[in-house]
Amino acid sequence: MGKNKSVEESGKSSRLERKKPGVGGWGGVKEQDKLSVGFVEALKVIVGSPHVSTAAAVREQHGHDESMHRCRPPDAVVWPQNVEQVSRLAALCYGQGVPIIPFGTGTGLEGGVCAVQGGVCINLTHMDRILELNPEDFSVVVEPGVTRKALNRHLRDSGLWFPVDPGADASLCGMAATGASGTNAVRYGTMRDNVLNLEVVLPDGRLLHTAGCGRHFRKSAAGYNLTGLFVGSEGTLGLITSATLRLHPAPEATVAATCAFPTIQAAVDSTVHILQAAVPVARIEFLDDVVMDACNRHSKMDCPVAPSLFLEFHGSAQALAEQLQRAEEIAQYHGASHFSWAKEAEERSRLWAARHNAWYAIMALRPGCKGYSTDVCVPISRLPEILVQTKEDLQASGLTGAILGHVGDGNFHCILLVDPEDAEEVGRLEAFAEQLGRRALALHGTCTGEHGIGLGKRQLLQEEVGAVAMEIMRQLKAGLDPRGLMNPGKVL
Ligand SMILES: Cc1cc2nc3c(=O)[nH]c(=O)nc-3n(C[C@H](O)[C@H](O)[C@H](O)COP(=O)(O)OP(=O)(O)OC[C@H]3O[C@@H](n4cnc5c(N)ncnc54)[C@H](O)[C@@H]3O)c2cc1C
Numbered sequence: 001m002g003k004n005k006s007v008e009e010s011g012k013s014s015r016l017e018r019k020k021p022g023v024g025g026w027g028g029v030k031e032q033d034k035l036s037v038g039f040v041e042a043l044k045v046i047v048g049s050p051h052v053s054t055a056a057a058v059r060e061q062h063g064h065d066e067s068m069h070r071c072r073p074p075d076a077v078v079w080p081q082n083v084e085q086v087s088r089l090a091a092l093c094y095g096q097g098v099p100i101i102p103f104g105t106g107t108g109l110e111g112g113v114c115a116v117q118g119g120v121c122i123n124l125t126h127m128d129r130i131l132e133l134n135p136e137d138f139s140v141v142v143e144p145g146v147t148r149k150a151l152n153r154h155l156r157d158s159g160l161w162f163p164v165d166p167g168a169d170a171s172l173c174g175m176a177a178t179g180a181s182g183t184n185a186v187r188y189g190t191m192r193d194n195v196l197n198l199e200v201v202l203p204d205g206r207l208l209h210t211a212g213c214g215r216h217f218r219k220s221a222a223g224y225n226l227t228g229l230f231v232g233s234e235g236t237l238g239l240i241t242s243a244t245l246r247l248h249p250a251p252e253a254t255v256a257a258t259c260a261f262p263t264i265q266a267a268v269d270s271t272v273h274i275l276q277a278a279v280p281v282a283r284i285e286f287l288d289d290v291v292m293d294a295c296n297r298h299s300k301m302d303c304p305v306a307p308s309l310f311l312e313f314h315g316s317a318q319a320l321a322e323q324l325q326r327a328e329e330i331a332q333y334h335g336a337s338h339f340s341w342a343k344e345a346e347e348r349s350r351l352w353a354a355r356h357n358a359w360y361a362i363m364a365l366r367p368g369c370k371g372y373s374t375d376v377c378v379p380i381s382r383l384p385e386i387l388v389q390t391k392e393d394l395q396a397s398g399l400t401g402a403i404l405g406h407v408g409d410g411n412f413h414c415i416l417l418v419d420p421e422d423a424e425e426v427g428r429l430e431a432f433a434e435q436l437g438r439r440a441l442a443l444h445g446t447c448t449g450e451h452g453i454g455l456g457k458r459q460l461l462q463e464e465v466g467a468v469a470m471e472i473m474r475q476l477k478a479g480l481d482p483r484g485l486m487n488p489g490k491v492l
Contacts, residue, residue, distance in 0.1 A: 034075060035054070035075045035076055035098070035120075039092075039096060039098070040052065040054060040076060042092055043076060043078050043089065043092070043120065046078075046080075046085055046088045046089055046092065047078050047079065047080050047081065047085050047089070048081075051078060051079040051080070051081070051126070052076060052077070052078050052079075053076065053077045053078075054075065054076045054077075056073075058077050059073035059074055059075070059076070059077060059121075060073050061106075062074055062077050062101075062103055062106070062113065062115075062121045062123065063113070063114060063115055063121075064106070064111070064113070064114060065106045065107065065108040065109065065110075065111060065112060065113050065114070066106070066107050066108065066109055066168070066371075067108065067109045067110055067111050067372070067373075067454070067456075068370035068371065068372050068418065068420060069110070069111030069114055069454070069455050069456065070114075070420075071114070072114040072115045072116050073115060073118075074099075074101055074115035074118060074119050074120060074121035075098075075115070075118045075119060075120065076120050076121070077103075077120075077121045077123055078120060078121070078122055078123065079123050079125070079126045080122060080124070080126065080127065081126055081127065082127065083127075083199065083201065083207065083241040083242070086122065086124075086127075086201045086239055086241050087201050087205045087206075087207060088205065089120070089122060090122075090201050090202070090203055090204065090205045090239060091204060091205030093119070093120050093485065094203050094204045094205065094483065094485055097483065097485065098119050098120055098485065099115065099117045099118060099119025099120070099485050099486075099487070099488050100119060100120055100122060100203060100239070100485055100486055100487065101113055101115050101119055101120070101121045101122065101235065101487050102121075102122050102124065102177065102235040102239045102240070102487065103121050103122060103123040103124065103125075104124065104125075104144065104170060104171035104173060104174025104175075104177065105125065105147060105168070105169070105170050105171045105174055107166070107168035107169075107170045107174070108174070108178060108451070108452070108454065109373050109375075109451045109454075110178075110234075110448075110451050110452045110453065110454020110455060110456060110457065111454045111455035111456060111490075112177075112178065112234050112235060112452060112454045112455075112487070112490055113235075114455060114489075116455070116488065116489035116490075117488050117489060119485070119488075122239060124143075124144035124145055124171070124173065124239070124241070125144075125145040125171070126145060127143040127144050127145045127241065128143055128144075128145030128146050128150070129142075129143045129146070130142050130143075130146055130151065130154050131143060131242060133154075133155075133158070134216060135158055135159075135160060135247075137216055138160065138246060138247045138248065138249075139196060139216040139244055139245065139246060139247060140155075140162070140244070140245050140247055141216075141242055141243070141244045141245075142172050142173070142242060142243055142245065143173075143241070143242050144171055144172075144173035144174070144239075144240055144241060144242070144243075145171060146171065146172050146173075147169045147170060147171050147172065148162060148164065148165060148166070148169060148170060148172055148175065149169045150169075151172060151245075155247070155250075159249060159250050160247040160248065160249060160250060161247065161248060161249075161250045162194070162245055162247055162248070163184040163187075163188035163194075163248055164180060164181060164182055164184065164185070164188070164189075164190060164191055164194055165182035165183055165184055165356075166180045166181070166182045166450070167182065167355075167356040167357075167358070167359055172243055172245065173240040173241075173242070173243050175191050176191050176195050176198060176230070176231050176240055176243050177230075177231075177232070177233060177234055177235050177240055178191075178232065178234060178450070178451065178452040179191050179192055179231050179232030179450065179452065180450055181406065181409070181411075181449070181450045182406070182450075183283045183285055183312075183352070183355065183356075183406060184282060184283055185406060185408075185409050185411075185450075186275075186281060186282070186283065186284055186406065186408030186409055187280065187281065187282040187283070187314070188248055188282070190450065191231055191232075192228065192231050192232070193246075194245055194246045195227055195231050195243055195244070195245060195246070196211065196215075196216050196217070196218070196227070196244040196245065196246055197209060197210055197211040197212070197215055197216060197227060197243075197244035198210045198211075198227055198230050198231075198240050198242070198243055198244070199240070199241045199242040199243075200230055200237075200238040200239065200240055200241065201238055201239040201241055202237075202238045202480060203237075203238060203480065203481045203483070203485055203486040207241075208226070208238065210226035210227040210229070210230055211226070211227050211244075215244075216244045218246075229476070232452065233491075234452050234453065234454065234487065234490050234491050235486065235487040235490065236477060236481070236486050236487045236488075236490050236491050236492070237476075237477065237480050237481060237486060238480065238486065251282070251314030251315065252314075252315065252316050252317075253314070253315065253316060253317050253320055254282075254312060254313070254314055254320075254345075254348060255312070255313050255320050255324060255341055255342070255343050255348075256283075256310065256311065256312045256313075256341070256342040256343075256347075256348040256351050256352070257310075257311045257312075257313075257324065257327065257328075257339060257340065257341050257342070258303060258308060258309070258310050258311070258338070258339075258340055258342075258351065259308065259309050259311075259328075259331045259336040259337070259338060259339040259340070260292075260303070260304040260306040260307070260308045260336065260337055260338045261306060261307045261308065261309070261331075261334065261335060261336050261337075262306070262307075262335050262337075263307060263335075264286075264288060264307045264384075264387055264388055264391055264403075265384055265387075265388050266307070266334045266335045266336070267286055267307040267308065267309055267334075267336075268286065268383050268384040268387050268388075268407060269334050269384055270309065270330055270331050270333075270334040270336065271284055271286065271309065271380075271383070271407045271408065272380055272381065272383065272384065273330045273333070273334065274311075274326075274327055274330050274331075275380060275408060277326060277330060279323050279326050279327050279330075280313075280314075280315070280323065281311055281312070281313060281323070281327070281408060282312045282313060282314040283310065283311060283312035283352075283408070284309060284310075284311050284406075284407060284408040285309065285310040285311075285355055285404065285405070285406060285407065285408075286307070286308070286309060286387070286403070286404060286405050286407040286412060287307070287308050287309075287310065287355070287358065287404045288307050288391065288402055288403040288404065289305050289306050289307055290362075290365075290401070290402035290403075291358055291361070291362065291402040291403070291404045292304065292305050292306065292307075292308050293305045294358065294361035294362050294364065294365055294402065295354045295355070295357075295358055295361045297361065297364070298354075298357060298360065298361030298364055299350070299353065299354035299357055299361065301350075301354055303338075304337070304338050306337075309331070309336075309407075310351060310352075310355055311327060312348070312352075313327070324341065355404075358404055358415075359371060359373070359415065362401075362402050362415045362417065363417065365400060365402075365417060366400050366417040368419070369400075369417040369418055369419050369420075370417070370418055370419075370420050371415055371416070371417055372415070372416045372417075372418060372429055372433065373413045373414070373415050373416075373451065374413055374414040374416075374433050374436050374437070375411070375413055375447070375448045375449050375450060375451040376411070376412065376436055376437060376439075376440035376445055376446065376447060376448070376449065377409060377410050377411035377412075377440065377445050377446050377448070377449030377450075378410045378440050378443045378444070378445030378446075379410055379443070379444055379445065380408075380409075380410045382410070382443040382444070382445065383407060383410050383412075385443070386439060386440065386443055386445075387403065387407075387412060389439065390403060390412075390414060390436060390439075391403060393432065393435065393436070394414060394432070397428055397432050398428070399416050399417075399418070399425070399428060399429060399432060400416070400417040400418075401414055401415055401416040401417065402414070402415050403415075406449070406450075409449065410445065410449075411449030411450060414432075414433075414436060416429050416432065416433075434460070437457065437460045438460070438463070441460070441463055441464055446464060447460035447461065447464055448460075452491075453490070453491045454490055454491070455489065455490060458491065458492065461491070461492075470492070473491075473492060474492055477492055
């Protein structure tokens, strides 16, 4: 366990053996220190002994997400049962100068839960109640342990659903924290559009309701948009202890379709054309030939190995027929072949399960390697040029990788497989990802459409927003977290 060994395990007994923060707080990555026995006891007093762990295996499990960022274990993990406990935990840690790292389901792709300065990981999965359902108002209030699939199971017979769907079954508050989206964003928006209110425990333990306690209105002109500030804050401003979410009527009917194209350019031109023709697609996903091949193998499908679009349409039976016809005409105009529909629920689920499992399908192409996902997003008109260029760059780089994405939003991922022990290959991957990020910025886009900044994109964020915006972000952070203890080392 080496230097990560806790005081509890090592038998030391000082109250809190943590180095003093240097100038600018706990800003830099530093060696982890140890928590004192007394401090660990204080954690146990708040949440109960069974809900505190300093065991190495548990800390390791909480020191990484699904990304290739290396594991940085916290010094302790705690599982609060309610918001009062979260508030007391935050106040304790803050008062003692101990970093606080919120943990949802650990499916993030930017190293957001890595405890780069040690500290206490607050795992919120035990708080998993759906607190309030307001069907007439199309809203629901969930605790941080509720995942997107659990919410939709709960809503199954209500005629309502929550459409934001990252590939993983992430926690809804973790999704709010990362500003997540997924395949439905082109029609229903991202978390930014679907969070109405947040309950947040601030680093010092105070409780904030970003839109006012209990409010779940659809529009407001009341003061600054604090909800918007916390969506995408990646655990650096506070712990989200409940989210009020906007629900949508379940579509009357749904049809999915797939079509294959001779080139990437044709597939993406087709996407832009479908959007410009105002066909109200619910999903429009691009998968390159490598992804299609991987999905065929992994999900036992039999699709053409060619650049493809997966589409879905929601509406009345009549509206669907019109949408499908228009989309098919446009796709064929751009040279599509194999335009096929999937109307039955089972067939559609199989198709989208294959899409959502594409990450694992790609990972299986090179067993034992780690996956890294880029996440740029550009204005839709610039999508064809960046996608074609990226495919060429990928081939020239010699890296193993594939391209897929939520092209209806201008957002796509290059999923690259790398041997983390091979420094030369890791270097090539980093150069590739940085070049792609900068290309997106040059095309007036962003380095991250949905995964967040986390550990690895802080330099690109500076280039993206500029010095003044960075300064304002730092001031906001300092206003809420003057000691720099809330998920340090991320975003800024
Ligand atoms: C196969 C796969 C596919 C994916 N596809 C998508 C996709 O299509 N779109 C997309 O957006 N993402 C996608 N992701 C990434 C991931 O699912 C999202 O980033 C998700 O929002 C993370 O939620 P989580 O609960 O797992 O958060 P975690 O990984 O636990 O944490 C992520 C960050 O949020 C913070 N955080 C978590 N919970 C809270 C809280 N309650 N309060 C404050 N801060 C908190 C953490 O400190 C950390 O900084 C995918 C991941 C995988 C593995």
